[in-house]
Amino acid sequence: MTEAIPPETPAVPHKRRKRYSGKNPRRFEEKYKERDPRRYADTVAKVIASGKTPAGTHRPIMVVEILEALAPEPGDIAVDCTLGHGGHSQEIIARIRPGGVLLGLDADPIELPKTEARLRALGFGTGTFIAKRSNFAGIAQVLAAHGFAGADIVLADLGVSSMQIDDPARGFSVKLDGPLDMRMNSLRGQPASALLEKISAAALAALLDENADEPYASTLAAALAGEKFRRTTELAAAIRAALPTVKTDAATLSVRRVFQALRIAVNDEFSALDTLLRQLPACTNPGARIAILTFHSGEDRRVKKSFDAGLRAGIYSAVSDGVIRARAAEQHSNPRSAPAKLRWARRAKN
Numbered sequence: 009m010t011e012a013i014p015p016e017t018p019a020v021p022h023k024r025r026k027r028y029s030g031k032n033p034r035r036f037e038e039k040y041k042e043r044d045p046r047r048y049a050d051t052v053a054k055v056i057a058s059g060k061t062p063a064g065t066h067r068p069i070m071v072v073e074i075l076e077a078l079a080p081e082p083g084d085i086a087v088d089c090t091l092g093h094g095g096h097s098q099e100i101i102a103r104i105r106p107g108g109v110l111l112g113l114d115a116d117p118i119e120l121p122k123t124e125a126r127l128r129a130l131g132f133g134t135g136t137f138i139a140k141r142s143n144f145a146g147i148a149q150v151l152a153a154h155g156f157a158g159a160d161i162v163l164a165d166l167g168v169s170s171m172q173i174d175d176p177a178r179g180f181s182v183k184l185d186g187p188l189d190m191r192m193n194s195l196r197g198q199p200a201s202a203l204l205e206k207i208s209a210a211a212l213a214a215l216l217d218e219n220a221d222e223p224y225a226s227t228l229a230a231a232l233a234g235e236k237f238r239r240t241t242e243l244a245a246a247i248r249a250a251l252p253t254v255k256t257d258a259a260t261l262s263v264r265r266v267f268q269a270l271r272i273a274v275n276d277e278f279s280a281l282d283t284l285l286r287q288l289p290a291c292t293n294p295g296a297r298i299a300i301l302t303f304h305s306g307e308d309r310r311v312k313k314s315f316d317a318g319l320r321a322g323i324y325s326a327v328s329d330g331v332i333r334a335r336a337a338e339q340h341s342n343p344r345s346a347p348a349k350l351r352w353a354r355r356a357k358n
């Protein structure tokens with residue numbers, strides 16, 4: 009497992025620290041101890057033991073199950089399509105050495121350099137680990153650009169990382185106040201605020217339905233489409249206000265679903281996944297192992313359909329029998345693993 013915090017997680021920038029009142033810091037900026045595990049290992053261990061994810065890190069999900077599905081071996085060429093904090097990657101790299109190379113892709117220009125520095129500090133040099141800012145829809149071009157004909161291992165752990173969710177400045181959090189952005193790559197595309205301002209009610213209702221199965225899609229679309237929301241908290245409050253007769257807990261679920269639907273749209277997540285799934289047969293070597301971790305039904309449906317079609321066509325020799333879920337102990341110790349669904353496929357040997 010990769011719960012141990014490595015020595016070189018990038019340090020918190022040198023700025024005067026925000027003071028916090030009381031015993032436990034609540035705001036991301038106040039959690040400087042969690043973000044400096046080298047100096048405050050005890051604090052980090054306590055946060056993990058309490059079932060939370062230390063600020064500025066990500067706890068990799070279903071590591072044992074993923075390693076079992078991917079069966080990494082020395083000399084393998086591996087692609088981690090969603091490098092994130094590098095938790096899965098570091099386990100894979102340790103197993104493909106000597107001779108193997110892991111290509112770690114991530115669309116996020118803010119977190120990728122930090123993760124690269126972290127993995128380099130663990131001793132993974134450029135001969136074994138290549139970090140590349142890229143959307144995984146470009147997997148074929150990235151492999152070719154690095155001179156690889158195909159991969160023996162492909163992992164995708166979809167969605168956003170804890171570093172992204174927990175940093176209010178990224179605008180993903182339903183709880184923390186921040187700009188309504190939600191872009192994984194803030195250098196491209198439009199923030200969620202711009203999308204909402206431009207979209208029609210009909211298009212927004214379709215988007216909420218398609219991306220999050222939102223039961224109040226039409227009501228919410230009528231209230232939100234064309235409106236100017238600059239902050240995450242403004243949007244969350246408007247969603248609740250649009251559902252005055254809905255109980256608080258149910259309205260909270262709607263807030264989560266609307267945020268999810270917007271995030272998927274802003275980052276064009278379904279089309280990136282569709283492109284990846286389409287390219288996998290051409291990007292993998294005979295006998296390659298593929299594992300994909302999804303977090304909601306729209307993603308899982310796509311992976312299932314593609315793997316089943318590949319099995320019928322003889323491209324894949326085996327696929328997982330249904331979804332694999334995190335064990336109860338992991339769900340208990342890391343609640344963010346609860347919705348995860350793992351599917352794997354094995355490329356035919358011919």
Ligand SMILES: C[S@@+](CC[C@H](N)C(=O)[O-])C[C@H]1O[C@@H](n2cnc3c(N)ncnc32)[C@H](O)[C@@H]1O
Nearest residue numbers: 068090092093094095096114115143144165280
């Ligand atoms: C759930 S996290 C991965 C966590 C990682 N497995 C770990 O152990 O730390 C998902 C990561 O994938 C990235 N991501 C999501 N969609 C992407 C895409 N289409 N192309 C490249 N990166 C993507 C996000 O920026 C995020 O860093």
